[in-house]
Amino acid sequence: MSMTEGVSVGGRWVAFSLMLGAWLTLGVPAPASSQDSTPTFSADIAPIFQESCQACHHPEGIGPMSLMTYDEARPWAPMIKYQTQTRHMPPWHIDKEMGIQNFKNDISLTDEEIELIARWADGGAPQGDPADLPQPLEFAQGSAWQAEAELGRPPDVVVRSTPFTVPGNGQDQWWEVDVPFDGLDRERWLMAAEFKPAYPDGKKVVHHGHAVLSVGDRRGMGVARYGVGKSWEAYPENVGLRIPAGEGEINWNIHYAAIDHDVVDDVVEVGLWFYPDGETPRLASEGEVLFRADNPDFMRGQDLLIPPHGYQVIQGVHKLESAAVIHSVRPHLHTRGKTMTLEAIYPDGRKELLSQINNYDHNWQNTYTFADDARPLLPAGTMLMITSVFDNTADNPINPDPEQWVIFGRRGPDEMSHMWIGITYVPDEELERLVSERETEGRDIASN
Numbered sequence: 001m002s003m004t005e006g007v008s009v010g011g012r013w014v015a016f017s018l019m020l021g022a023w024l025t026l027g028v029p030a031p032a033s034s035q036d037s038t039p040t041f042s043a044d045i046a047p048i049f050q051e052s053c054q055a056c057h058h059p060e061g062i063g064p065m066s067l068m069t070y071d072e073a074r075p076w077a078p079m080i081k082y083q084t085q086t087r088h089m090p091p092w093h094i095d096k097e098m099g100i101q102n103f104k105n106d107i108s109l110t111d112e113e114i115e116l117i118a119r120w121a122d123g124g125a126p127q128g129d130p131a132d133l134p135q136p137l138e139f140a141q142g143s144a145w146q147a148e149a150e151l152g153r154p155p156d157v158v159v160r161s162t163p164f165t166v167p168g169n170g171q172d173q174w175w176e177v178d179v180p181f182d183g184l185d186r187e188r189w190l191m192a193a194e195f196k197p198a199y200p201d202g203k204k205v206v207h208h209g210h211a212v213l214s215v216g217d218r219r220g221m222g223v224a225r226y227g228v229g230k231s232w233e234a235y236p237e238n239v240g241l242r243i244p245a246g247e248g249e250i251n252w253n254i255h256y257a258a259i260d261h262d263v264v265d266d267v268v269e270v271g272l273w274f275y276p277d278g279e280t281p282r283l284a285s286e287g288e289v290l291f292r293a294d295n296p297d298f299m300r301g302q303d304l305l306i307p308p309h310g311y312q313v314i315q316g317v318h319k320l321e322s323a324a325v326i327h328s329v330r331p332h333l334h335t336r337g338k339t340m341t342l343e344a345i346y347p348d349g350r351k352e353l354l355s356q357i358n359n360y361d362h363n364w365q366n367t368y369t370f371a372d373d374a375r376p377l378l379p380a381g382t383m384l385m386i387t388s389v390f391d392n393t394a395d396n397p398i399n400p401d402p403e404q405w406v407i408f409g410r411r412g413p414d415e416m417s418h419m420w421i422g423i424t425y426v427p428d429e430e431l432e433r434l435v436s437e438r439e440t441e442g443r444d445i446a447s448n
Helices: 008-028 041-052 068-085 111-122 146-151 201-205 427-448
Strands: 157-160 164-166 173-184 186-196 205-213 216-228 231-235 239-243 246-256 264-266 269-274 288-290 310-318 322-333 337-345 353-356 383-389 419-426
Touching: 041 068, 041 111, 068 111, 111 157, 146 186, 146 231, 146 269, 157 173, 164 173, 164 246, 164 353, 173 205, 173 383, 201 205, 216 269, 216 288, 231 269, 322 337, 337 419
Parallel strands: none
Antiparallel strands: 157 269, 164 264, 173 246, 186 231, 186 239, 186 269, 205 216, 205 246, 288 419, 310 383, 322 419, 337 353, 337 383
16 A cells, blocks of 8 residues: 654654754845846745645645745745755655665655755745746645545545543553444445544644454454554555455554643544445455564564663564565654665575665654555565664664663554555466566667
8 A cells, every 4th residue: 555653743843943943043044146046936946845845834734834835935944955955854764775766655855956955045045936936736624635636536434433532741642442333235445545633633643543444254454544644545556455345343543642732532534435336456455564573473573672872683574475566665663763674585585675764763654655667576485574773872863762771662762663564465477467567668668
């Protein structure tokens, strides 16, 4: 599937506030005497913001300021330069040199775009000719379904969690509850889902969460998952999740992080979009699957014991008993987690690095969605190897306390190590077809 614990969402605001004071003392440089070679907001910067920033930085987005207009963006020019040059923003932690580089949802900036922003800020952050501005983007309002704009219709089914009150200025909370699912009168195939915290305060306190459906012969189906930086998800074309007819239940597991006041009776909604009635996709997906850290046959997550001012590396493998296509990866560590890699060891002994996440930031739960022509196609017998690196030193900027021993646990000050992988298991002949199709497309591109 595509399309983001412990440290509170409010923690980001504390760090932001501390940095903000330093940035504001810098001020915005005076306009340059000549702007002939200076990029302008209208012609050069606004298109970059539209592509990589405004999805969060609009009036009802999760960003701390809007960057939709010149007047909104100009006061923040020094901060924007700093955040982009350090690659803190946009939040994209895939290694730029190793592993697969083609992703559907890549919001990272090129070196050229970062340089352009720096030149704009250093040159006085000029506006330029407003006639050069691109057509403004429109975003779903705070309480609207984000996926509706993309899919062209509201969800077919909406399910809701039961209310939960998050105490202000408190510790992290987990709300786990089973809610009846009224069920479908016939089998349907899920094509997309959105996990939507309530607006406005729900978005501030929901750090991540899961909605898991059990109905008929299908148990424990993860129909929707959420994290800061991830809200809705769609299956690839001709891929879906089978939902049987009949009643069942949804298990909600929601991780809340407190803000400065009580959030009373918060309710999360999940919208489900199905393929047209009677339409069956070619491939049945397992959705986003947890390759569990606490499975002793896979990742040794519960062996975690990181000493003060120390490091730890853990590694685990999982054998694919059938051929598979990987659609996406979503690492999950906590505040000491720094790096997570996913490698494929093929039956013939070849190794391939599929993805490497560097400088992991627990405040963002990004899903990295492979482009269609870059999705790993893995034969049966392939071993998936995941390696996690933890940094419990003072050099880790989001480490809450390097003096502490760190063990496995759900709290932010504890640690975890697992990866959510969007995966579809396929028959061998389907994998052969996909490989042949990709090889043909590659030859066509090479011959053009």
